[in-house]
Amino acid sequence: MDAVHIRVTETAEGIDRLRREIAAWTDRRRARDPRRQFHTALTSIDDTLGGAAERVAAAFPAAATGTPGEIFDACRRFEGRAALVRRLWSWYAAKFDQRDDPAHRRALAAADEVAWSVHAGLVRGALAHGLPVPPSPAPLPFLDPVQAPEATLRDAPPAALRPDSADDLLAVLLVRLPVPTVALPAGAAWAPWTLVLLGHEVGHHLEHDLLPGGALRDRVRTAVGAAGGDDAASWGGWSHELFADLAGLVTMGAASAEALLPFELGGGPSMLDRGRGRYPAPLVRLTVLSALADRLGLPPVGVPLGDPPATDRRAAAIRRDLGRVTGVVDALLGPLCGPVGLTDLAGFDPSEHHPGGAVDLRAGLLLRGDGAAGESGPRAVLGYAAAGHVARSRLTDPAAVRRLADTTLDVITACAEPGLRDAGPAAPAGSAVLAAELAALLLRDEP
Structure with a gap:
């Protein structure tokens, strides 16, 4: 056999x-997904x-x-x-396959419940109010x-997923392949109270479905532009993180705000840093977060905020940003479609997050190593995720913290809503069209 034939x-x-490996992997993952939580995503990948x-294989003989x-x-x-196809598949497969690792299994089972509960709760609310939400996992x-x-983010793929000279392929893949992902710090495996931040992160993906085409960005730009000045574009860029902050508040309450503080609080100069890309300066972001919590009837965000020092060269720009907060908060809390806002979709009740409310009571149960008796469904899962963060703030003993971590993981998972969860079977025609488009991009330079 000559070298050409062998090659x-x-x-x-x-x-x-x-092709066979992708199909076999998909079958294996489906067998480990009895609730069909990932059915749509797995079918779409396959x-x-x-x-x-x-x-690509079919085109090879002619070439x-x-x-x-x-x-x-x-x-x-x-x-x-x-x-290139293997690289894209492997990126997704590695995320799914973490669930087979005994060191990660419990934490990811709880994370899956929290992410699903945030998503399902808001999507169900949207459907109940007649909003046109596309089915998505x-x-x-x-x-x-x-x-x-x-x-x-669907318009900002991570470096690890960015194949050389294939940005347009990635744009098609991330925007239309229904496999949204959220990276969690490795510490979430032993600190499940960090799962409270999934309200924010899932909010990023929900914005894409609830306000497609940059509708939120345009709304915030309009609100800022109406107040005069030339900073509407900056606020439009920041709007996505601020919407996600709101999503965290309406799903996790005050615990979401408290969980964000360690990532934003710092020394005086760092609080005025406006060069953070998608984020406004920490002082401005926390002011928006505090204003949102106040308007929602939540307990105050636990940090005093003030004006920037007059001696700082950035003071004028920060004061201008702070002057936009009221208009931006109005835009964020405004209707998504008709009279319906994000708080309506979440069925938000601020009393649950005050002392003596449902979250406080659940935190007490977790501290006693108890909870989840007869409770199930998204509201229970989110309530215990928030309660885990509240309970952690009351502990100093390392052994008690470890017990709380175990209890929180077990209770969140025990609250899982029974039944099947797929967003509906992936549309074969849609998958076939996307496969054809990806193949066309891969083969575009073929003579």
Whole structure:
């Protein structure tokens, strides 16, 4: 057998093997998902990435013709395309497969419940109010060496997922492949009170579904522009994080605000840093958060805020930002569609988050190693996630903290709502179209 035939055979077998591996992995993950929580995401990965690999394989024989040199060139091109599909699939597969690790299983089971409860609660609220929400799965939490939780934003793929010279492919994939993800710090495995921040992170993904096409950004820009000045674009860029802050408040209450403080509080100069990309200066963000909590009837955010010192060169810009807060808060709390706002979708009740309220009572149960008796569903899960954060603030003994971690993980998981959870079967036509588009992008340079 000559070298050319061997080369062509091995390239074809490699591409076909990739398709089989994706299908086998999908079957294995489905078997480990009896509630079908990830059914839509898994089917979409199989249909889209596996389908793209299948189309690349089908195009290979016609390309592997000509002189030996031309055939070797074609083999390298097609192996590179298969490697790109494998890279994309592996990025998602590694996140799912963390659930097979005994060291991560309990924490991720609880994280799955919290993420699903935030998502399901708000989506059900939207559907109950007649909002046109597309069916979509809850985000997939995974553990990562990050300092704070991070949603994988659909318009900002992480470096690890960015294949060289394939930005347009990623844009198609992330925006339309229904596999939203959220990275959690590795510490969430032993500090489950950090799961309270999933209200914020899932909020990022819900904004895409509830306010598509940059509607929130435009709304905030309009509110700021109406007040005069040239900073509407900055506030439009910050609006996504502020909406996520609101999502955290209406799903997790005051615990969400308290959980954000360690990431924002700092020395005087750091509080005035306006060069943080998606975020306003910490002083400004916390002022918005405090104003939102006040308007929602929540307990005050636990830190005094004031004006920037007049001696700081950034004082004028920060004061201007602070002057926009009321208008921005009005825009964030405004209706998503018709008269309905985010608080309506969440069924938000501020009394649950005050002393003596439901969260306070659940925190007491967790501290006694109890809880979840007869409770289930999204409100119970979110209530105990918030209660875990409240309970942690009352402990100093390391052994008691460890017991609380175990209890919180067990109770959140025990509150799981029974029944199937998939967002409906992934639309085969939609998956097929996306697979065809990805294959077309992969093969665009083919003669």
